[in-house]
Amino acid sequence: MLTLSPQDIQAIGLSLKVATTATLIATPLGIGVAYLLAFGTMRGKAIIEGIINLPLVLPPVVVGYLLLLTFGRHGIVGKALSNLDIQIIFTLTGAVIASAVVGFPLLVRSIRIGMESIDPAYAKVARTLGAGWWDSFLTIILPLSVRAIFAGMTLMFARSLGEFGATVILAGNIPGITQTIPLAIYEYTSTPGGDSMALTLCLVSIALSFTVLLASEAATRTLRKR
Amino acid sequence: MQLDVQLKKQRGDFQLDTSFSLSGERTGIFGPSGSGKSTLMNLLAGLTTADSGHIRLDGESLFDSAKNINLKPDERRIGVVFQHAHLFPHMSVRKNILYGYKRTKTDNRLIEPNALFDVLGIEPLLTRNVITLSGGERQRVALARTVLTCPRLILMDEPLNGLDENLKFQIIPYLNRVFSEFRIPLLFISHSMLEMRMMTEEVLVIDGGEIKQHIGTESLAKTSWDTDRKGYTNLLSLGKSTPHHDLFSYRWGNTALILTEPGLVEENLFELDAREIILFKRHPEATSARNLLKCKVKQIYMSGNRARVELECSTSTLIAQIVPESVRELGIQQGCNVIAAIKASAFRRIF
Numbered sequence: 002m003l004t005l006s007p008q009d010i011q012a013i014g015l016s017l018k019v020a021t022t023a024t025l026i027a028t029p030l031g032i033g034v035a036y037l038l039a040f041g042t043m044r045g046k047a048i049i050e051g052i053i054n055l056p057l058v059l060p061p062v063v064v065g066y067l068l069l070l071t072f073g074r075h076g077i078v079g080k081a082l083s084n085l086d087i088q089i090i091f092t093l094t095g096a097v098i099a100s101a102v103v104g105f106p107l108l109v110r111s112i113r114i115g116m117e118s119i120d121p122a123y124a125k126v127a128r129t130l131g132a133g134w135w136d137s138f139l140t141i142i143l144p145l146s147v148r149a150i151f152a153g154m155t156l157m158f159a160r161s162l163g164e165f166g167a168t169v170i171l172a173g174n175i176p177g178i179t180q181t182i183p184l185a186i187y188e189y190t191s192t193p194g195g196d197s198m199a200l201t202l203c204l205v206s207i208a209l210s211f212t213v214l215l216a217s218e219a220a221t222r223t224l225r226k227r
Numbered sequence: 228m229q230l231d232v233q234l235k236k237q238r239g240d241f242q243l244d245t246s247f248s249l250s251g252e253r254t255g256i257f258g259p260s261g262s263g264k265s266t267l268m269n270l271l272a273g274l275t276t277a278d279s280g281h282i283r284l285d286g287e288s289l290f291d292s293a294k295n296i297n298l299k300p301d302e303r304r305i306g307v308v309f310q311h312a313h314l315f316p317h318m319s320v321r322k323n324i325l326y327g328y329k330r331t332k333t334d335n336r337l338i339e340p341n342a343l344f345d346v347l348g349i350e351p352l353l354t355r356n357v358i359t360l361s362g363g364e365r366q367r368v369a370l371a372r373t374v375l376t377c378p379r380l381i382l383m384d385e386p387l388n389g390l391d392e393n394l395k396f397q398i399i400p401y402l403n404r405v406f407s408e409f410r411i412p413l414l415f416i417s418h419s420m421l422e423m424r425m426m427t428e429e430v431l432v433i434d435g436g437e438i439k440q441h442i443g444t445e446s447l448a449k450t451s452w453d454t455d456r457k458g459y460t461n462l463l464s465l466g467k468s469t470p471h472h473d474l475f476s477y478r479w480g481n482t483a484l485i486l487t488e489p490g491l492v493e494e495n496l497f498e499l500d501a502r503e504i505i506l507f508k509r510h511p512e513a514t515s516a517r518n519l520l521k522c523k524v525k526q527i528y529m530s531g532n533r534a535r536v537e538l539e540c541s542t543s544t545l546i547a548q549i550v551p552e553s554v555r556e557l558g559i560q561q562g563c564n565v566i567a568a569i570k571a572s573a574f575r576r577i578f
Contacts, residue, residue: 131301
């Protein structure tokens with residue numbers, strides 16, 4: 002019963018690839034945005050925060066549709082990219098973008114909360130000790146928020162593994178190209194007799210998510226010990 | 228050190244508007260909380276920017292709104308020791324201490340870390356975890372961290388405030404040793420007259436965002452009547468004691484003082500409340516007070532129904548606080564001789 006078809010294995014591989022890429026690309030940006038939200042004093046902070054958090058509350062399908070409008074052949078970004086012969090929709094890149102946008106608020110929220118718990122005086126002390134802005138950011142703020150950054154990355158990775166709504170609209174459900182685990186499960190459930198195959202992938206999904214949680218817990222514990 | 232400052236800063240309802248020049252090596256900024264002390268410190272360190280004015284240190288402009296100069300905190304070479312030591316929690320004590328040193332240009336590294344560790348007694352702390360340090364230890368580490376950057380000026384913002392009441396003054400000898408050994412100019416911010424007198428030679432009195440007075444610390448202490456409920460406190464720095472029956476005898480100028488408390492180390496600081504000194508016109512035949520000192524009246528200050536008599540005893544000065552009626556009855560005036568009687572138990576140890 003618990004056997005995986007080559008297509009399933011491809012789906013698992015794609016899922017991991019999409020989630021990893023989306024998380025790695027989003028992390029530097031997430032750290033920057035979280036820093037601005039935690040320590041910045043600019044106007045309109047609430048509005049920026051609202052826009053970033055929007056994908057968290059919108060139905061993923063809506064996010065996917067908005068992305069399709071943006072990256073589609075007639076979209077603002079899509080048009081520019083198609084001149085460069087780059088296509089986003091129905092590609093793995095599209096799946097990565099969909100996952101990145103949907104998971105981004107979780108990443109930023111986690112890092113921001115971590116950064117807000119850092120006493121701003123530490124950075125000030127570092128400055129008076131001769132450290133420039135980047136120096137104090139890299140040696141004080143970043144190490145002190147490393148746990149929060151890691152927690153945010155885990156959260157985003159897990160969310161990306163489960164991403165369905167935005168992905169199916171922007172990247173479609175093409176086996177071997179954009180079909181990740183959730184999309185494969187969806188296809189099995191809508192095919193007669195696909196129940197046991199769906200269940201197998203469900204178990205894989207559970208195992209993957211659980212591994213991520215355990216790994217994150219273990220990593221947090223080692224970081225705390227340091 | 229030559230510091231010229233003229234700054235304006237509006238912050239909500241509060242306005243800081245100061246102008247002063249300093250050349251002393253140890254200056255205090257003295258004022259109640261909310262008077263603008265910390266605002267001034269942040270402006271000097273470059274952590275906040277003034278609306279207008281200038282800051283010049285030894286001829287160099289650190290800030291000048293007219294010329295659009297505003298050096299960043301890391302370019303000013305002004306050290307700051309904050310009220311709470313703010314040791315970096317993710318670094319060891321050693322890494323904390325060397326954080327600024329590593330970022331100081333080799334030409335500017337004039338202080339050898341090991342020499343400083345000796346003065347501050349930090350050697351045994353180096354391998355400890357930051358969170359296990361006591362308040363006083365944390366402040367010593369924070370001071371070492373700042374001193375090693377060899378700043379042109381060190382600002383200390385109420386560094387004794389967070390410390391245990393009984394132990395807080397134990398850090399004073401360390402501070403004094405560091406500042407006299409390494410000759411770094413100090414700007415000491417505090418609302419405590421006692422701390423000011425232990426750490427500074429002159430003070431800027433700040434209130435309501437304005438500098439009200441620029442005065443010698445001792446003159447301020449002698450002439451201020453209401454800043455301290457206790458009145459004037461005499462500070463006596465005494466060396467090692469020798470046993471005297473069941474009491475302890477200390478050298479004080481060319482006379483001796485008898486105290487109930489022993490002095491086991493070279494540096495001891497005692498306080499003596501001015502109201503604890505009783506004055507006699509002639510040598511009393513017998514008294515329970517263990518110290519009878521022949522003094523000459525230097526000066527008398529009056530305020531309401533209190534009078535402070537500045538006495539010259541051997542080579543030092545003491546201030547006794549009595550009432551004007553006694554001044555009249557005893558005929559105390561400048562230049563006359565009196566006997567000061569002080570109980571052995573009237574001296575209280577500060578450190």
